[in-house]
Amino acid sequence: MAHTSHSMDEQAAPARLRNLPSRLLALTAMYADRVVSEGLAGADAHKWHYAVLVTLQESGPVSQAELSRRTGIYRSDLVTVINELADRGHVERTPDPTDRRRNVITLTEQGRRHLRRLDELIAALQDEVLQPLSEPEREQLTELLARLLLHHGRSLST
Amino acid sequence: MAHTSHSMDEQAAPARLRNLPSRLLALTAMYADRVVSEGLAGADAHKWHYAVLVTLQESGPVSQAELSRRTGIYRSDLVTVINELADRGHVERTPDPTDRRRNVITLTEQGRRHLRRLDELIAALQDEVLQPLSEPEREQLTELLARLLLHHGRSLST
């Protein structure tokens, strides 16, 4: 039987390619993203939704521009995300009385409940992705990745 | 002055997001990809080009379908890549006499020279991406990523 899906036989890739860090990053990221996206789709959610809900829970009500900065979602794309979350009743978009340019985005009670479910789901999905690694290895991996990102941020603000 | 480019202030992201492995993977992969792509662009090259050239060097002349399997590039996209490489004289596309469905792709001498330059470039770019990590940390990272990928491959062939 032929395999139903994507992804080459990794064994077939030449060693020079197989150990190339940038390539490994790209492939694992793609894999992880698929797992997470498919998992979230089952709960009628999207990673962007999760990012916004989490940020709202930790920061309290904020403007869309602020959400954009904190989540990394472009403010143009954020419009759609907020629309979807508002349609589902997870979030409320109200004009800011103190600054009529802004909208204040507020997490609703229902959104809070939804987030609780997503938290569990996300945890399970991360677990699925990291399954072959031990706990210390997982921490090591996230720490290394975080260091790379930190360096990245520094390199463009100087 | 406002910062010229992309990428949010990582510091602003909530901790729950900042430490999410799938998110770290996505962001670092995006970063690494940008570094590599921009670096290769300066040499009139593309990561796909590199993948194909390396594979040809290690496997000798093969068909496009075989190249597709080994590099992970889709057969349909590979057509363009081979066209570009052939235009630059790095590769030759000849019909396979033993199987008239196939093309045999051969690395030319010029392609070999080009690849030598790309090898150095790629090494430098990997170095730039991994700069904040020590040598053992780099090995650790690639090993962990490779393990994740391996597990991924297994999970869909069973």
Next chain:
DNA sequence: TCGCAATCATTCGTCTGACTAACGTTCGTG
């Protein structure tokens, strides 16, 4: 040996995600 399924190269098209440009509105500040 005939016929059917599989394989190959290729073309075209879809879908998603990152990203930019521009606009009207509102605010802060010189």
Next chain:
DNA sequence: CACGAACGTTAGTCAGACGAATGATTGCGA
């Protein structure tokens, strides 16, 4: 009070991953 900056929104570009269909060819089973 004028001008530049920030805000939300719309529309669009561009690249990459991926699928479908086609015509040519091959191998294999009946």
